[in-house]
Amino acid sequence: MIRKNKNLRTAFAMTLSATLSLASFMAYAQGPEPSAPRPALSAGFRFAEMTGEDLFANVCRACHMQDGKGAIGAGTYPSLAGNGNLQAGGYPVTIVVNGQRGMPPFGAMMSDDQIAAVVNYVRTHFGKNFPDPVTAEDVKTARR
Ligand code: HEC
Numbered sequence: 001m002i003r004k005n006k007n008l009r010t011a012f013a014m015t016l017s018a019t020l021s022l023a024s025f026m027a028y029a030q031g032p033e034p035s036a037p038r039p040a041l042s043a044g045f046r047f048a049e050m051t052g053e054d055l056f057a058n059v060c061r062a063c064h065m066q067d068g069k070g071a072i073g074a075g076t077y078p079s080l081a082g083n084g085n086l087q088a089g090g091y092p093v094t095i096v097v098n099g100q101r102g103m104p105p106f107g108a109m110m111s112d113d114q115i116a117a118v119v120n121y122v123r124t125h126f127g128k129n130f131p132d133p134v135t136a137e138d139v140k141t142a143r144r
Contacts, residue, residue, distance in 0.1 A: 047110050052121025055114060059106065060122070068126035075102050081126035089134035090142065092119045097142045107143055112136035 049055045063077040064070050070079040086092050096115050099105030116136050123130045
């Protein structure tokens with residue numbers, strides 16, 4: 001179990017560092033500014049992926065797993081599959097913007113559109129299909 005978690009962390013670190021060098025270049029070249037930049041894991045770092053699918057694959061998957069079912073080891077990464085907490089879109093928006101305990105805050109690393117896209121992705125995959133997408137405006141509200 002502990003070993004599995006270690007692999008998870010390594011996978012996340014590798015994804016992050018690989019994405020980091022690419023993303024900082026991309027962000028410099030073309031990235032939209034987040035509406036409320038704040039210091040987070042790494043000041044100035046921005047994710048470059050724009051679709052919910054790509055963001056999930058490169059950011060969330062390392063902890064929440066390919067199938068969204070999470071993992072339990074030295075830490076607990078909750079399942080997003082069949083998770084009723086995602087029903088009210090404002091909840092996952094707030095968690096992704098601000099983080100919560102072991103969940104890092106991504107508010108400063110993603111634009112409103114990126115956060116809305118990845119939240120809408122997790123709310124319409126892994127056995128769920130909530131019909132009311134969140135908007136960039138919802139993300140803006142959660143930043144305040
Ligand atoms: C570094 C590991 C990590 C990454 C990367 C990560 N999460 Fe999490 N996530 C967690 C942990 C740990 C929790 C549980 C937080 C707590 O204890 O309240 C969590 C909780 C959540 C929750 C709340 C689940 C619930 O039932 O309350 C949502 C929604 C969520 N994450 C979505 C995402 C999305 C979307 C991404 C990608 C943008 C992401 N997470 C990336 C570790 C991570």
